[in-house]
Amino acid sequence: MNRSSEATPTPPPGPYRRGVRFLWRRWRVVLRLALWSVLETGQTFLTGYALAHALDDGFLDGRESVGLGWLGAAALGVLVAAYGTGRVYRAVADLVEPLRDSLVRQVVGRGLREADGGAVSRLTQQVEIARDTFAGLVMVSRSFVFTAVGALVGLFSLDPLLLLVVAPPLLAGIGLFVATLRPLARRQEEFLVADEELAGQLGVVAPGLRDVAAAGAEQDVAEGIDRGVAAEYAAAGTLARWGVLRTAALAIGGQLPLVLLLATGPWLLANGVTPGALVGALAYVTQALLPALHNLVHGLGASGSRLAIVLRRLIWDAPGNSAPCEDVTPERRTSPAPALRLSALTFAYGPHAEPVLKDLELTVARGEHLAVVGPSGIGKSTMAGIVAGLLEPDAGDVRVDGHAVRGPGAVGRRVLIPQEAYVFTGTLRDNLRYLREDPVPDPELLAAAEAIGLTPLVERLGGPDADLVPAELSAGERQLIALTRAYLSYAPLVILDEATCHLDPVAESRAERAFAARPGGTLVVIAHRISSARRADRVLVMDGAHALCGRHDELMERSPLYRDLNGAGEWGAAPDEEAAVSHPPLSLRDPYRVDPVPRPGLPGDRGHVVAHRSVGQMEAVGDLGDRRAPGGE
Known part of the structure; x- marks a missing residue:
C-alpha cells in the first residue's frame, strides 16, 4: 500500500478563517456588541476632556460651578458606560456559549469513535480553555479598540502636540507585542502538547497501577512519567521567558508615554498647551491607555495564542479530516496495475451523516496480503462493501485490477465473503462451484477443500455429491464451504470480511494462508484476531481520523490504537495459538x-x-x- 502522490486532500480551514466565519454567521450579535461598546468610548473621551475643561474653564479661572459641571458630565459618562458594559457581557455570552457547545460535540464524538488518549484532556481542560479565553479575548480586544479610539481622539481634541508625544511610544509598544505573537504561539503549543501527552500517559498508567505493582515495573513507569513532567516543565519555562517581552512591550507602549508627558511638560506648556490639557492627557494615559494596553498584552498575548492553538487541535484534528493512508514500510511495492486502488474515497450513510470514510487513499499490490483493523463501526466493512461494488462512494475512485468496481466483468475480478456465509440447499459440489461457470474437476475441488480445511466435512458428508441441509451445518462449517467456494473462483482479489470469525485460530490460520499462497491472488482480510494481522504482509489501521499502514512490529511502535487493539480482549491471544489444537470441554x-x-x-x-x-x-x-x-x- 503506497501513499498516493496524485490526490492530496486540501486541509481544512485553520482556526483564524473558522473564527471569521463564526463571527460572520453571528453578525447581529457582533453589531450589538459594537453598539454597546460605543457608550464606553464616550466615557473614555470624557475622562480627559471633561477634566481639562474643568480645570482651564472652571477651577483655574475661578468659576467653580463650571468646573463642577464638567466633572458632573464625566460622572454621568461613567454611569452610561456602566450600563453599556452590562449589555456587553450579554452579547459576549451569546458568542461564547455556541462556540463551547460546538467544541463539546466534536470532542465527545471523537472520543466515542476513536481510541483517543487525549480526549480527556480536550474535554476537561482544552474546551474550557477555549471558552474562557475566547470570552476574554473578545472583551480585551473590544475594550482596547474603543478605549484607544476614545483616548486618541480626546488627545487630538485637547492639543495635537499631546498626540505627538503619546502616539509614537504607544505604536512602538504595540509593534513589539505583535512581533512576539508568533513565537509565543509556538511556545504555547509546545506546552499544550506536553500537557496532553502527560495526560495521555496518566490515563494509561492510572487504571493499571495494580498491574504495574504486580509486574514490579514501578521504576520504569515512574521514569516515563518523570520524562513527561520534565517536558511540560521545560515548555512552561520557555513560555515564561518569552513572556518577558510582553512586559517590555507594556513598558514601552503604556508607561513610556507617561514619562514623556512629564519630561516634556515645560516644553508643552511653553508651546500653548494649557495646564488642564496636560492633566487631561495624563488622565488619558493612566486611566485609559495604560489599563487597556495591559489587558490587551496579557489577554491577547497569553489567552489569544492559547486559543488559536487549542482551536487548531480541537477543530483541525477533529474527526472526519482524514489524511491519506501513510505507508511506514521502507519497501514500497509498485505495479502498473495494482490489484486494488482507492483514491480520495469518501462515504457517508446519508446526506447529513458524518462520513464513515473520508479521503481514504489505498493501494494494494498484486499478490499482497493486507489485514484491515480498527474499532467496531470505524468503516472496515463499509470499505469492503465499496470494493465489492455493493455500496457506491460519495466521492473518490475505486479500481480493481485497473477497472471500475461496477461494469462489465467486474463480478469476476473480486469476491467478498461476509461474516454470515451463504450456503443453499443442494449438493456440496453445487455450493462449491457456484462462482464457476465451467465444471470443476474432482482433483481440483478436493485440492481446494484440502487447502482450506474442508476435507473432514467432505468425508463426513460422504463426498462432493452429498446433499446439504444448511440448517444442519454449524456456522464454522458454513464458513468453510463459502471460503472454499471463493478459493475455487477465478477472482484475483478476495476480500474476507470477518469470514473466519466462527473458526478456531488454527482453522482460521490455515484458510488465510491458503488464500495468501493462491497463485495470482490478492487477499484483503477484515481481521478480528491479532493473529490475522501478524500473518499479513502489511496492516491498515483505521482510526477515523488517520489511516496508517505498515508491518505488525512497526505499527506496534508507531500506532497507539494498534497497541490498544493488541491488548484488547477479543484481540488478545495465546502466543502459541498457531501450534495449538482444539480441545473440547471436559465431561x-x-x-x-x-x-x-x-x-x-x-x-x-x-x-x-x-x-x-x-x-x-x-x-x-x-x-x-x-x-x-x-x-x-
Missing part, C-alpha cells in the same frame, strides 16, 4: 457442574473455572465443597 462429571479450563492458554484463561450452565452466584474455588450458602465472593 460434566463434577457434581457442581463446574469444570476446570481444559487447557492453559485459551483466550480469556486466567486459571479460573468454567460454568456449563447459568449460575446466580459464584464462590471462590476453595469454597465449593463447604456445603454452605454462597458467600457473595
